[in-house]
Amino acid sequence: MKKNKWIIGFLVISLICNLIVLKVDIIPFMMLRFEIKHSKNQPKISNIKSPEKIILNRSLEMANSNTIFTVFDEQSSFSESFLRMLGHGGRDDLFKRYNYPRAYLISGLTDYAKSEKDTVLMLKIAKIFDKYINDDGSPSFVLDKVDQVPFGIAAINLFKYTNNIKYEKFAKYIYNYIKSLEHNNIVLYRNNSNVQLNDVVGMICPFLVRYEEISKDRKSLLLCLKQLQFYNTYGVDKETFLPCHGINLKTNIKVGPTNWGRGIGWYLIGLSEYVKKEGRLTSQLNGLINSLEMLKTDDLVWTQFPGSDTKFDASSTTMFMYGINLSKPDAYSKQDVFKILNNYIKEDGTIISTSGDTHGINNYSQTFGESELSQGMLLMLLSTTTK
Template sequence: MLEMVKAAEYDLLHYPERKMGYGLKRTIKILTGRKVEPPDKINWPNGLLAMGLADYYMAHKNSEEARVIVDCLKQYYDRWIRRGCKMYYLDDAFSGLALIDLYQITGEEKYKKAADVMVKYLFNHETDDRGSLPYRPNQKNGYIFADTIGMVCPFLCKYGSTYGDMNAVNLAVTQIQNFIEMGMDAKTGLPYHGYQEESGVKYGIIGWGRAAGWLMIGMSETLACLENTRPSYEVIKQAYRRLVDKVEAYQLPNGLYSWQLGAKEGPADTSATAMILYSVAKSLNTKTLIGIHRSRMVRGRDALLGMVEEGRIGNCLAECQGFSMYPQIYGSYPWSLGPALSLFVAAEEIN
C-alpha cells in the first residue's frame, strides 16, 4: 500500500499535468476572447487522492509516512488558499473532506476558514425548485447528476456534524432524498446518471458504474456522520441498503464491476469497483451494513490489490464527458487510485 501512498502524494501535487505549450495556448485564447476553463486545482480527482491520503494517515499516525502525508496535504491546500480559495464548480467540494481532517490534525485556523469558504459557496449555489444543486448552473439545463451526491454530500455532512452546522447537514440530506425519489430506475433499482427536476426526465444510462459508486459514497459518508435519531437517517439507510443489494448482484466472478453494471461482458472498471467497494467497507465499519456483505467486498478488494503496479491501478475508465458520454478509454487515473487507497485502509479495520 505504501507504493500507492507515494503515487497519490505525487499526483495530488501534479494532477493534471499540462502538456508543453498549455500556458501559451491558454493566453492566446484569453486574448482572442475565447472561453477557457479556469485553472481549477482543487478538483474532484485531487479530492479523491486527498481523501485516500487522509484515510491512510488516520489509520497509520505513527508511521514514518504520516508526516510526509501531512506535508503533502498542506502543500495542496496552501496552494489553493494562497490563490484566494476560489471555487469554480460543485465537485470542488469533495476536497473539503480531507481539508476538515487537516484542520483537526494541525489545528491551523486557515484550514477551518478554507472549509468555511467551501460551505458558503454551496449555500449560495443555485438550486432547483426542490432544493437540489444543478451540476453546471451556467448551462441552464437544470441537470442533477448522481456524481453530485458523492462529491458534495460527504463534505456537507462532515462539516455540519463537526462544526454543528445543521444547515449543511440539511442541504446534504435534501440532495440524497431528491435523488432517491427522482433519479432511480424503478425496474432495476439502479441509478440513472441524472435527471431534470422540472420535466422529471431521467438521463444517461441506467447503472453506469461510477454513478452508482458516487451515489453509494455520498450515502455511506452521510450516514457515517448523520445522527441516527434523525428521521431522515432511517430513510437514507434503508435506501442505501436496497441499493447495495441491487449493485452487488452485478459483481463479476473475479470481484470487479463493469463500467456499466449490466454489461457483464464489457470492460471492468477499477474506478467504479473501488468506489463501490470503499462505500461497502466504510459501511461495514460503521455498522450501516452487516457482515453478509463482507465476502463480496473482500473478493473485490483482493482483485484490485492484484492489479496494483508501481503504486497505480490501471483499467480505469476515462473521465465522463456528460450524460451517455463515456469514452471507452482505460488507463491509470486518480479516480481509481484515490478510492482504492481508501478501500484498502477501510478493509484493514475489518480484517
C-alpha cells in the first residue's frame, strides 16, 4: 500500500511538472510558430467587408484589455520562463502596462477618431484614457520614463475635442516632465546614461509638436528642433540619412546599427511631424525617405533590419508608412494600406509580427508577436489617408 502511495505521488508530481512545461514553454512556442506559418493562409483583410471597422473594434478591445500583447521578454529556457511566471524575472507588469505600446495604441485611437470626426468614438476612448489620469489631470501611474510621453498625444486630442481642462493639465504635466530631463538642450533617454537613443525622438517629438497647438508656446517646438538637430549632427549617416541607434554622449560617436527598423521609425515619425508643422529639415526627411524606398522588400514592406534580413516587422512598416504619409499626403491610400498589409492583418483585425521590445543597443528581440504599438501606428496611418 505504501509503495502504491509513492507511485501515485510520483505520477501526480510528474503530471504537474509536465503541465507547467506545457504552459510556460511548449504552448507559447508552438502558438507563435503556428501563427507565423499560417498567417498567409488567413482570409485577407482587403477582401473583408469594412476592414477599417474590424481593425478599429480590435484596437478598442486591446485598449480595454488588461492583457499585455507586446513581447517584452524573449521566449527563453524553461527555467527563465518559469521564474517569470512566478514573478521573479523579466520586466514587471507596471513597466509593460504604462509604456509606449499602450500609449501609442490609445493615441492612435484618438488620431483616428479625430480624422473621422467621430464624437461617439472619441468619448469611448476618453473612458479608456480616464484610467490613466486622475481628476486633477495628473497621471494615475508613476511617470518615470520618456517612453510614457506618447500618452500626452491622446490627452491633447481629447482636450481639443472635449475642452475638459484635466486633459490639458495632463499634457502640461507631461511637458514639464520632459523639461525636467533636459540637460544641455538634450532630453535624456535615461538619467545617468552615457548614451542617447533615437527612441527619444519618436517618444517626445510628436508630442512636443502637438503641444504647441494647445499651449501656443513655441518653446516646445524649439525643444523638439534641438533634439532633431543634435541627432542630425551626430547620429545620422550623411550619405543615407539613416539614424544610428545611439550616440555616446561623452564622445558624440555613433553606436549601434543604422538599419534597426523601429529605431529608424522613431526618428522618422518625430522628424516628419516637425517638418509637417514647420517646413524645416526637409532635405533630411526626403533623403531618409529615399533610402527607405530602396530598402523595401519585394512585397513593399520593411523588416526588423531593412536591407539585411527578410522577416516582416509590423512596427517598422507601419511607422515608415505613417511617416511617409505625413510628409507626402496619400502616398498610401486606404486601399494601398490594406493591399500591402494583406497577409499580416488577421481576420479579427489584429496586425501581427511585431518584433519584441529591445533590450539595449545591439541586443534586439528575436521574438515576434502582436503589439499595441503596431496596432496604434496602423490607426495613425489610416488617419492620414483620405481615400
